[in-house]
Amino acid sequence: xxxxxxxxxxxxxxxxxxxxxxxxxxxxxxxxxxxxxxxxxxxxxxxxxxxxxxxxxxxxxxxxxxxxxxxxxxxxxxxxxxxxxxxxxxxxx
Amino acid sequence: xxxxxxxxxxxxxxxxxxxxxxxxxxxxxxxxxxxxxxxxxxxxxxxxxxxxxxxxxxxxxxxxxxxxxxxxxxxxxxxxxxxxxxxxxxxxxxxxxxxxxxxxxxxxxxxxxxxxxxxxxxxxxxxxxxxxxxxxxxxxxxxxxxxxxxxxxxxxxxxxxxxxxxxxxxxxxxxxxxxxxxxxxxxxxxxxxxxxxxxxxxxxxxxxxxxxxxxxxxxxxxxxxxxxxxxxxxxxxxxxxxxxxxxxxxxxxxxxxxxxxxxxxxxxxxxxxxxxxxxxxxxxxxxxxxxxxxxxxxxxxxxxxxxxxxxxxxxxxxxxxxxxxxxxxxxxxxxxxxxxxxxxxxxxxxxxxxxxxxxxxxxxxxxxxxxxxxxxxxxxxxx
Amino acid sequence: xxxxxxxxxxxxxxxxxxxxxxxxxxxxxxxxxxxxxxxxxxxxxxxxxxxxxxxxxxxxxxxxxxxxxxxxxxxxxxxxxxxxxxxxxxxxxxxxxxxxxxxxxxxxxxxxxxxxxxxxxxxxxxxxxxxxxxxxxxxxxxxxxxxxxxxxxxxxxxxxxxxxxxxxxxxxxxxxxxxxxxxxxxxxxxxxxxxxxxxxxxxxxxxxxxxxxxxxxxxxxxxxxxxxxxxxxxxxxxxxxxxxxxxxxxxxxxxxxxxxxxxxxxxxxxxxxxxxx
Ligand SMILES: Cc1ncc(C[n+]2csc(CCOP(=O)(O)OP(=O)(O)O)c2C)c(N)n1
Ligand code: SF4
Ligand code: SF4
Ligand code: SF4
Ligand SMILES: [Mg+2]
Numbered sequence: 001x002x003x004x005x006x007x008x009x010x011x012x013x014x015x016x017x018x019x020x021x022x023x024x025x026x027x028x029x030x031x032x033x034x035x036x037x038x039x040x041x042x043x044x045x046x047x048x049x050x051x052x053x054x055x056x057x058x059x060x061x062x063x064x065x066x067x068x069x070x071x072x073x074x075x076x077x078x079x080x081x082x083x084x085x086x087x088x089x090x091x092x093x
Numbered sequence: 094x095x096x097x098x099x100x101x102x103x104x105x106x107x108x109x110x111x112x113x114x115x116x117x118x119x120x121x122x123x124x125x126x127x128x129x130x131x132x133x134x135x136x137x138x139x140x141x142x143x144x145x146x147x148x149x150x151x152x153x154x155x156x157x158x159x160x161x162x163x164x165x166x167x168x169x170x171x172x173x174x175x176x177x178x179x180x181x182x183x184x185x186x187x188x189x190x191x192x193x194x195x196x197x198x199x200x201x202x203x204x205x206x207x208x209x210x211x212x213x214x215x216x217x218x219x220x221x222x223x224x225x226x227x228x229x230x231x232x233x234x235x236x237x238x239x240x241x242x243x244x245x246x247x248x249x250x251x252x253x254x255x256x257x258x259x260x261x262x263x264x265x266x267x268x269x270x271x272x273x274x275x276x277x278x279x280x281x282x283x284x285x286x287x288x289x290x291x292x293x294x295x296x297x298x299x300x301x302x303x304x305x306x307x308x309x310x311x312x313x314x315x316x317x318x319x320x321x322x323x324x325x326x327x328x329x330x331x332x333x334x335x336x337x338x339x340x341x342x343x344x345x346x347x348x349x350x351x352x353x354x355x356x357x358x359x360x361x362x363x364x365x366x367x368x369x370x371x372x373x374x375x376x377x378x379x380x381x382x383x384x385x386x387x388x389x390x391x392x393x394x395x396x397x398x399x400x401x402x403x404x405x406x407x408x409x410x411x412x413x414x415x416x417x418x419x420x421x422x423x424x425x426x427x428x429x430x431x432x433x434x435x436x437x438x439x440x441x442x443x444x445x446x447x448x449x450x451x452x453x454x455x456x457x458x459x460x461x462x463x464x465x466x467x468x469x470x471x472x473x474x475x476x
Numbered sequence: 477x478x479x480x481x482x483x484x485x486x487x488x489x490x491x492x493x494x495x496x497x498x499x500x501x502x503x504x505x506x507x508x509x510x511x512x513x514x515x516x517x518x519x520x521x522x523x524x525x526x527x528x529x530x531x532x533x534x535x536x537x538x539x540x541x542x543x544x545x546x547x548x549x550x551x552x553x554x555x556x557x558x559x560x561x562x563x564x565x566x567x568x569x570x571x572x573x574x575x576x577x578x579x580x581x582x583x584x585x586x587x588x589x590x591x592x593x594x595x596x597x598x599x600x601x602x603x604x605x606x607x608x609x610x611x612x613x614x615x616x617x618x619x620x621x622x623x624x625x626x627x628x629x630x631x632x633x634x635x636x637x638x639x640x641x642x643x644x645x646x647x648x649x650x651x652x653x654x655x656x657x658x659x660x661x662x663x664x665x666x667x668x669x670x671x672x673x674x675x676x677x678x679x680x681x682x683x684x685x686x687x688x689x690x691x692x693x694x695x696x697x698x699x700x701x702x703x704x705x706x707x708x709x710x711x712x713x714x715x716x717x718x719x720x721x722x723x724x725x726x727x728x729x730x731x732x733x734x735x736x737x738x739x740x741x742x743x744x745x746x747x748x749x750x751x752x753x
Contacts, residue, residue, distance in 0.1 A: 165563025
């Protein structure tokens with residue numbers, strides 16, 4: 001994650017973090033997740049799945065703010081995020 | 094009356110009232126309906142009685158809704174019924190099909206009046222018998238019962254519930270305006286003496302249960318909504334899990350079973366009354382009010398020395414084929430009086446297959462047969 | 477490092493889906509799946525006993541939802557979800573009954589059932605996916621198709637006035653009425669949550685893309701085109717007069733919560749007569 005200015009208390013604040021996962025075979029390539037992710041975590045992938053759709057690719061995992069929008073908006077139940085435990089999040093900052 | 098529980102004793106009541114009381118005795122606790130002559134009195138009786146016994150009466154916006162509400166209530170685990178006449182019966186056909194396809198126990202009463210269309214709102218007919226058999230689209234078997242008196246309507250309503258629960262299918266009571274409106278003595282046995290059948294529940298835990306897998310008698314046990322089985326029900330052709338499977342194979346399996354579960358249990362379902370057939374040269378084959386009207390010409394003919402007997406169809410569908418065939422072997426003619434242009438007569442002809450003469454006695458309804466018309470037919474048959 | 481506990485299947489929502497039936501039949505970009513997610517997510521947050529929740533659908537693309545949801549689920553006939561649901565609810569008042577169906581199903585063939593269930597204030601939560609067309613049968617004119625919109629049976633543009641669903645629901649007696657688009661997935665979830673918590677007849681309309689048919693015939697070829705249209709043209713106006721929220725082909729889509737009132741339900745009134753019986 002990049003900051004324009006490093007927050008002074010970054011080592012104390014627990015930022016919400018998540019890992020984004022994609023079930024590629026369920027994806028139908030609507031691009032909703034890519035378009036509406038507020039952090040531009042996702043891009044349209046370059047490899048197609050067995051039905052010929054292009055599932056998204058997680059490009060900026062570190063940018064994910066764990067907002068859950070991709071998971072909510074996906075009509076295919078094909079993408080979800082897993083919130084990391086606070087202590088894990090702290091370590092990875 | 095302000096009886097708070099199922100009645101017992103001797104009463105003087107109309108057929109419609111007896112039907113409502115029969116339902117209550119059978120354990121019916123849900124009635125959805127829409128007023129229509131000559132079935133309205135059933136709804137009115139239910140509106141009065143259901144709140145007294147913690148049941149539900151709900152007046153729906155039309156008969157389509159009534160039929161669906163009954164199906165919904167049945168899936169909630171409640172014995173449910175609706176009652177109507179011709180125009181409403183037509184509106185119920187779509188979701189009668191849903192009930193058959195989804196194997197939903199329920200009872201649908203048709204107090205028949207003259208049609209087509211609005212026809213004769215207050216006057217009798219028996220002209221919906223083929224609609225009862227084939228009125229919903231698709232291939233299926235149906236159970237339909239036809240009573241000849243308020244007393245029998247009382248008992249057949251109980252039987253209809255028991256058959257519907259046992260075979261998981263809608264059951265039709267095809268009565269008529271005369272039986273529905275006539276007032277007669279009705280004996281209601283003590284409640285504990287009335288046999289009530291309840292649908293079989295699954296014996297396996299959720300997860301292992303296949304809601305559309307027939308048991309030995311081809312009938313699947315039924316889990317109700319809220320039982321924790323998370324069942325899926327659909328009017329689409331489905332597999333044993335209840336999931337849509339719209340293939341020729343699935344259609345073959347499902348429809349075959351739905352038909353066979355009635356066909357192979359015919360002996361249990363079919364009930365007829367045979368009277369004076371042992372020595373008969375002529376048989377009357379009829380049902381409901383027409384079979385009752387035929388009693389007088391039978392007696393007159395016997396007095397004249399003509400040997401006439403009666404085969405009264407109490408179960409009309411599935412059709413008592415074997416009984417008709419057996420009778421046909423021993424008589425010269427079968428006379429079929431009915432209040433239509435000849436519907437059940439066609440079934441009789443099919444079963445008799447030339448073994449005896451079939452003499453329909455059609456009457457379009459509006460009133461019952463003149464006994465003389467039936468007597469004339471007996472004379473023709475005896476020749 | 478990942479909390480795998482949340483996973484029952486492949487996806488966190490799989491526990492409420494008949495996951496063996498996923499992927500579903502809906503087209504790429506179809507909005508129905510998103511609305512199903514919002515609904516299931518609202519259900520989880522509602523704290524309801526999920527064994528006592530029943531979903532009833534009619535026929536249509538939206539009507540297929542019942543078949544994917546791992547609850548007691550009923551896929552009835554076209555238009556008849558509400559009367560079936562009425563019987564289910566009255567048969568067992570312990571059940572929370574939700575109707576999930578399409579605009580054509582609920583408002584055209586089922587329109588009479590809709591106004592009467594609302595009039596009775598029957599305890600049913602209704603979620604209507606409005607895609608302005610009959611999706612399942614190939615994109616025909618429906619009761620919500622905007623004037624001038626093209627469908628396969630209005631090839632020169634629709635010339636019929638459509639229903640304004642919140643207005644219809646409110647006028648018929650609904651105690652909760654909201655409208656969102658499927659883009660507002662989170663707000664849809666919240667609205668459905670409120671509808672589930674409400675006693676009586678609650679109604680949530682969710683405008684959703686049908687890219688294959690409605691979008692394709694109306695210059696929005698992809699689901700994303702339709703979502704962008706919602707983004708640009710939907711306006712949140714809580715408490716708006718339902719009569720003022722009608723939808724036109726290219727105009728604003730007013731969204732928000734329009735009605736939230738208290739009124740005795742069918743069961744409240746019925747149970748009151750208990751003492752006189
Ligand atoms: C009695 C009857 N008439 C017509 C149909 C055909 N039919 C199936 S779905 C449908 C329209 C569904 O539209 P809607 O409810 O808006 O659902 P969508 O497919 O758009 O989600 C129609 C007309 C039917 N199944 N039953
Ligand atoms: S959870 Fe939010 S930030 Fe993370 S990828 Fe999904 S939409 Fe983007
Ligand atoms: S929203 Fe879902 S279906 Fe659409 S592209 Fe993203 S993962 Fe694929
Ligand atoms: S036809 Fe339209 S409504 Fe139906 S699944 Fe496809 S996009 Fe969805
Ligand atoms: Mg639609």
